[in-house]
Amino acid sequence: MTPFELAEPKTLKEAVALLDADDPTIRPIAGGTALMLMMKAGVFRPSKLVSLSAIKDMSSIETVNGELKVGATTPLAVLERSDVVRKHAGVIIKTLRTLSNIRVRNVATVGGALAHADPHMDLPPVLIALGARVVVQGKSGERAIPVADLFAGYFETVLVKDELISSLIVPAQNGRRAAYLKCTTRAVHDWPALGVAVSVAADGNAIKDASIVVSAATEKPGRLVGAEKAAQGTVDDAGWRRAGEAAAEEAELITDGQGSAAYKKELVRVYVARALRAALGAQ
Amino acid sequence: MRTINFTLNGEQVSAHVAEHQSIVEILRDRFDLFGARESCAQGLCGCCTVLVDGTAVSGCLYLAAFANGKSITTVEGLATNGKLTPIQEAFLEVGASQCGFCTPGFVLMAGQLLEAHPDPDDDDIRHYLSGNLCRCAAYPEIIAAVKLAAGRLKAGTT
Numbered sequence A: 001m002t003p004f005e006l007a008e009p010k011t012l013k014e015a016v017a018l019l020d021a022d023d024p025t026i027r028p029i030a031g032g033t034a035l036m037l038m039m040k041a042g043v044f045r046p047s048k049l050v051s052l053s054a055i056k057d058m059s060s061i062e063t064v065n066g067e068l069k070v071g072a073t074t075p076l077a078v079l080e081r082s083d084v085v086r087k088h089a090g091v092i093i094k095t096l097r098t099l100s101n102i103r104v105r106n107v108a109t110v111g112g113a114l115a116h117a118d119p120h121m122d123l124p125p126v127l128i129a130l131g132a133r134v135v136v137q138g139k140s141g142e143r144a145i146p147v148a149d150l151f152a153g154y155f156e157t158v159l160v161k162d163e164l165i166s167s168l169i170v171p172a173q174n175g176r177r178a179a180y181l182k183c184t185t186r187a188v189h190d191w192p193a194l195g196v197a198v199s200v201a202a203d204g205n206a207i208k209d210a211s212i213v214v215s216a217a218t219e220k221p222g223r224l225v226g227a228e229k230a231a232q233g234t235v236d237d238a239g240w241r242r243a244g245e246a247a248a249e250e251a252e253l254i255t256d257g258q259g260s261a262a263y264k265k266e267l268v269r270v271y272v273a274r275a276l277r278a279a280l281g282a283q
Numbered sequence B: 001m002r003t004i005n006f007t008l009n010g011e012q013v014s015a016h017v018a019e020h021q022s023i024v025e026i027l028r029d030r031f032d033l034f035g036a037r038e039s040c041a042q043g044l045c046g047c048c049t050v051l052v053d054g055t056a057v058s059g060c061l062y063l064a065a066f067a068n069g070k071s072i073t074t075v076e077g078l079a080t081n082g083k084l085t086p087i088q089e090a091f092l093e094v095g096a097s098q099c100g101f102c103t104p105g106f107v108l109m110a111g112q113l114l115e116a117h118p119d120p121d122d123d124d125i126r127h128y129l130s131g132n133l134c135r136c137a138a139y140p141e142i143i144a145a146v147k148l149a150a151g152r153l154k155a156g157t158t
């Protein structure tokens, strides 16, 4: 790694002030698990890193007006063990147990898991399916961005370089049921070839409304509105398979080390139906 | 460069470090502690495991600067007055290492496992140790050692 400066501001405001909208060599560092890899590989050579670790009040978990609010520097392991999170959206906990390993989760943060924007990551599709949003602090104030709109492309977000995610908000789920499935092929490395997150409002097995999100196989995680429509009103396997067909037609799949687009299309077909079934808890 | 002060295996220490150095580099270069070693350099293999305030991290992904004010424990800090911990004893007895390169990481992660799950089932064991790789594939013996240690620790505390 090449030398850099390290700033350790005590407040969010100070941290934002240390960033520079026009200087990509200055970046925030939270857990550092993703940045360290990029720096070791030489793909990122910062002039300055702004550590978020010393900022108070940025790592709490609470419910506010029925919504789950998680501070951006909350370690993933803390989220994983939170009863508040379990009650609000248990799918987050299930997902975290399959994310990396315990040591990485002890250090990696919620903000980093979103801002890193690697399309293979697990939390973004789940949070999109849950209708979550992030609160972002910039020099001129705060704005909220739905996680569904956070990603601009491969490893890219819509955040300006001097903006920081301060918290994540997951709205009340009102009985919606959710599931996340990923398919990891024995390919180049352990990143999944496909991730599918779904959230459904349903009466028994009858789906009234579905949120269907694919990741890993696409350039960025995103909803498949055509498949969501196809899922609406379905009550059984035949219907969920139709939603899977629609998803396979709709998703813009990429060929990479995890598999060809043609292969991933078959995966999408199967996994969307499976994810709907899993969310419903149907046999 | 900056000076960091931290507790290392129970002792107050300080070190002059560069911002871009990892904790595992500092432990090896300045403190001659070779138990934590960088192997995959990506947080996947667990060979560089150290505890920060009692919580396991990958030392190769952890900046030394972040250790300031914290308490760091390495495998060398586990034994008291030369007496190995029940987990270390169990690893020795069962022969849970061949080349031994990964052993410090496994011993530390096994400690984390048994703190959280004194009576671990196979799923718990796999969950805690899935981030540690043993290229000699001594996994059956490692799991046996963890179970042996768990039994003894439980017997000792009840």
Ligand SMILES: Cc1cc2nc3c(=O)[nH]c(=O)nc-3n(C[C@H](O)[C@H](O)[C@H](O)COP(=O)(O)OP(=O)(O)OC[C@H]3O[C@@H](n4cnc5c(N)ncnc54)[C@H](O)[C@@H]3O)c2cc1C
Residues within 6 Å of the ligand: A027, A028, A029, A030, A031, A032, A033, A034, A035, A036, A037, A052, A072, A073, A098, A099, A100, A101, A104, A107, A108, A109, A110, A111, A112, A113, A114, A115, A116, A120, A121, A122, A123, A159, A163, A164, A165, A166, B042, B043, B044, B061
């Ligand atoms: C061994 C290993 C295995 C992994 N396996 C998985 C896996 O199975 N599934 C998965 O989903 N992920 C996996 N990951 C990726 C992991 O989830 C990320 O490394 C982690 O979430 C990043 O969080 P961090 O706090 O460490 O971020 P950092 O490394 O500190 O930062 C990452 C990026 O986010 C930016 N950033 C951080 N916080 C903020 C903020 N509050 N506001 C704005 N920008 C911010 C940084 O500037 C940087 O660009 C793995 C990583 C490793 C090392």
